[in-house]
Amino acid sequence: MSIIYVIDIAGTFAFAISGALVAIRKKFDVFGVLIIAFVTAVGGGMTRDVLINAHPINWIGDINYIWIILTAVVVTFLFRSKIAPLRKTMFLFDTIGISVFTLIGVQKGLSFDLHPFVALVMGMSSAVMGGVIRDVLTNEIPLIFHREIYASACLAGGMVYLLLHPLNINEDLLFVISASIIVVIRTIAVQYKLELPRIKKDVFGK
Amino acid sequence: MSIIYVIDIAGTFAFAISGALVAIRKKFDVFGVLIIAFVTAVGGGMTRDVLINAHPINWIGDINYIWIILTAVVVTFLFRSKIAPLRKTMFLFDTIGISVFTLIGVQKGLSFDLHPFVALVMGMSSAVMGGVIRDVLTNEIPLIFHREIYASACLAGGMVYLLLHPLNINEDLLFVISASIIVVIRTIAVQYKLELPRIKKDVFGK
Amino acid sequence: MSIIYVIDIAGTFAFAISGALVAIRKKFDVFGVLIIAFVTAVGGGMTRDVLINAHPINWIGDINYIWIILTAVVVTFLFRSKIAPLRKTMFLFDTIGISVFTLIGVQKGLSFDLHPFVALVMGMSSAVMGGVIRDVLTNEIPLIFHREIYASACLAGGMVYLLLHPLNINEDLLFVISASIIVVIRTIAVQYKLELPRIKKDVFGK
Numbered sequence: 017m018s019i020i021y022v023i024d025i026a027g028t029f030a031f032a033i034s035g036a037l038v039a040i041r042k043k044f045d046v047f048g049v050l051i052i053a054f055v056t057a058v059g060g061g062m063t064r065d066v067l068i069n070a071h072p073i074n075w076i077g078d079i080n081y082i083w084i085i086l087t088a089v090v091v092t093f094l095f096r097s098k099i100a101p102l103r104k105t106m107f108l109f110d111t112i113g114i115s116v117f118t119l120i121g122v123q124k125g126l127s128f129d130l131h132p133f134v135a136l137v138m139g140m141s142s143a144v145m146g147g148v149i150r151d152v153l154t155n156e157i158p159l160i161f162h163r164e165i166y167a168s169a170c171l172a173g174g175m176v177y178l179l180l181h182p183l184n185i186n187e188d189l190l191f192v193i194s195a196s197i198i199v200v201i202r203t204i205a206v207q208y209k210l211e212l213p214r215i216k217k218d219v220f221g222k
Numbered sequence: 223m224s225i226i227y228v229i230d231i232a233g234t235f236a237f238a239i240s241g242a243l244v245a246i247r248k249k250f251d252v253f254g255v256l257i258i259a260f261v262t263a264v265g266g267g268m269t270r271d272v273l274i275n276a277h278p279i280n281w282i283g284d285i286n287y288i289w290i291i292l293t294a295v296v297v298t299f300l301f302r303s304k305i306a307p308l309r310k311t312m313f314l315f316d317t318i319g320i321s322v323f324t325l326i327g328v329q330k331g332l333s334f335d336l337h338p339f340v341a342l343v344m345g346m347s348s349a350v351m352g353g354v355i356r357d358v359l360t361n362e363i364p365l366i367f368h369r370e371i372y373a374s375a376c377l378a379g380g381m382v383y384l385l386l387h388p389l390n391i392n393e394d395l396l397f398v399i400s401a402s403i404i405v406v407i408r409t410i411a412v413q414y415k416l417e418l419p420r421i422k423k424d425v426f427g428k
Numbered sequence: 429m430s431i432i433y434v435i436d437i438a439g440t441f442a443f444a445i446s447g448a449l450v451a452i453r454k455k456f457d458v459f460g461v462l463i464i465a466f467v468t469a470v471g472g473g474m475t476r477d478v479l480i481n482a483h484p485i486n487w488i489g490d491i492n493y494i495w496i497i498l499t500a501v502v503v504t505f506l507f508r509s510k511i512a513p514l515r516k517t518m519f520l521f522d523t524i525g526i527s528v529f530t531l532i533g534v535q536k537g538l539s540f541d542l543h544p545f546v547a548l549v550m551g552m553s554s555a556v557m558g559g560v561i562r563d564v565l566t567n568e569i570p571l572i573f574h575r576e577i578y579a580s581a582c583l584a585g586g587m588v589y590l591l592l593h594p595l596n597i598n599e600d601l602l603f604v605i606s607a608s609i610i611v612v613i614r615t616i617a618v619q620y621k622l623e624l625p626r627i628k629k630d631v632f633g634k
Binding site for chain 3: 039042044045047048051052062066069071072073075076079082152153154155
């Protein structure tokens with residue numbers, strides 16, 4: 017579990033930086049940047065924990081989240097001109113982040129005896145709701161609704177976890193396998209600009 | 223209670239379709255359509271349950287919600303060119319949906335020993351919050367704030383329920399009476415384009 | 429505690445009026461005005477209570493909130509041409525409101541044995557989340573992210589409370605001292621148009 021905790025913290029750090037960069041771009045003040053970094057980083061787990069009644073919720077039960085986010089915001093302000101161009105590094109962090117968040121969410125859902133499909137929804141909420149809240153607060157249509165393969169990668173990884181779970185594979189190994197699937201799918205999707213299908217010509221004549 | 227459950231499921235189905243149609247119109251991808259359908263359908267009951275601490279919340283405690291929503295999304299994709307023009311049918315479904323959601327909310331509020339007015343707010347939340355979340359996520363001002371009589375119909379039906387409740391009328395009968403009032407008020411309002419009053423000339427010179 | 433309760437009610441009243449004025453300006457109907465007034469007034473405490481699992485949440489546990497908000501909405505409709513120009517009075521009410529909400533939030537957080545920093549976040553949530561929800565529902569970027577010193581004043585007052593708390597000062601006195609700091613900081617900030625720093629030239633060449 018300790019390796020997973022480390023990756024969880026790394027994912028939180030990456031999400032906080034990505035939130036801070038968005039807020040800086042929107043010309044928010046220091047405080048606005050801090051709030052957006054915060055909700056981006058912990059919004060997913062917070063949503064999950066409120067919905068499944070898992071109190072204390074993520075960042076209330078573990079003060080490290082607040083420290084990590086404060087650190088990420090300071091780092092972003094100090095090194096923003098260096099961080100922003102690091103698209104590939106940021107993409108890697110972010111992708112590892114969603115893969116870990118997804119599986120932590122699925123595991124937590126199962127540990128609360130939820131139906132596997134509900135656990136799957138909890139995994140995806142953990143991964144995507146931070147970004148959704150960030151986008152709602154910055155008055156954007158959430159990226160996840162019209163961007164590249166993202167939530168679907170989480171879905172695939174979560175389903176693999178659920179399918180292999182009854183086989184009594186070592187828990188950490190299963191975690192790593194499923195997380196890798198998310199990372200691989202998303203990386204390939206972005207590399208080849210794959211997108212989910214959508215209805216191009218709509219039924220309303222618009 | 224079983225008839226009410228059937229209508230609840232029908233209302234959930236109708237709400238999911240209406241959410242899916244909005245998301246398709248906004249050119250969301252398959253996943254975005256699924257999420258919008260989901261929050262539109264269960265967002266009201268979910269908000270109510272989180273606020274009154276009724277765990278497991280609606281769709282976590284009953285896996286049927288997820289099946290119904292998945293079905294509704296598939297149906298919408300397959301038959302969208304046939305569904306979209308069915309404005310009257312959709313309107314009927316939607317109206318039955320809000321009437322049932324309102325009264326289920328009020329009943330649940332009362333069963334949690336809430337003040338009748340708080341139960342009324344819970345009824346209205348159940349009916350309108352799904353649409354509000356849908357509109358927030360699609361970056362629109364929630365329709366309910368500036369459209370035809372909608373929440374007020376729910377309010378009226380909920381109040382009738384609360385007023386008649388102490389009379390020991392048969393619970394199912396009372397449910398049907400109050401729900402009918404919501405359906406009738408909304409139908410008349412839409413038929414005659416009735417709107418709630420609003421301040422036309424504002425006090426800010428704009 | 430009774431004086432604090434009175435100020436809490438006064439702050440709720442002020443927040444409800446400010447929400448109602450925004451909704452009227454946006455040409456919402458009567459019902460939309462009521463909802464916006466409601467979420468502006470109780471949204472902060474509601475968010476806090478859901479996150480820390482303090483049930484019944486603020487307005488569910490105390491029916492007075494609903495009465496106060498209804499009164500505020502009626503007063504706003506009746507006297508809007510007189511209230512809207514009273515900028516200084518409204519500002520005073522609003523400022524007293526956030527100062528009281530902040531400290532009630534911090535106190536509640538501490539009484540739930542939260543880490544002092546988490547209690548501080550709860551204080552600020554109590555003060556600002558009502559306005560954030562109002563802005564999200566009216567499709568605006570929340571003011572707090574790009575306006576004058578606001579949340580930072582709450583932060584300062586909350587920190588003073590936390591620092592002096594271990595000294596066993598009389599609880600009411602400590603409350604008044606910390607609240608005054610918030611009022612003073614915000615008033616000075618607005619008077620001299622102080623703003624938090626923000627990054628002017630961004631790193632994305634925009």
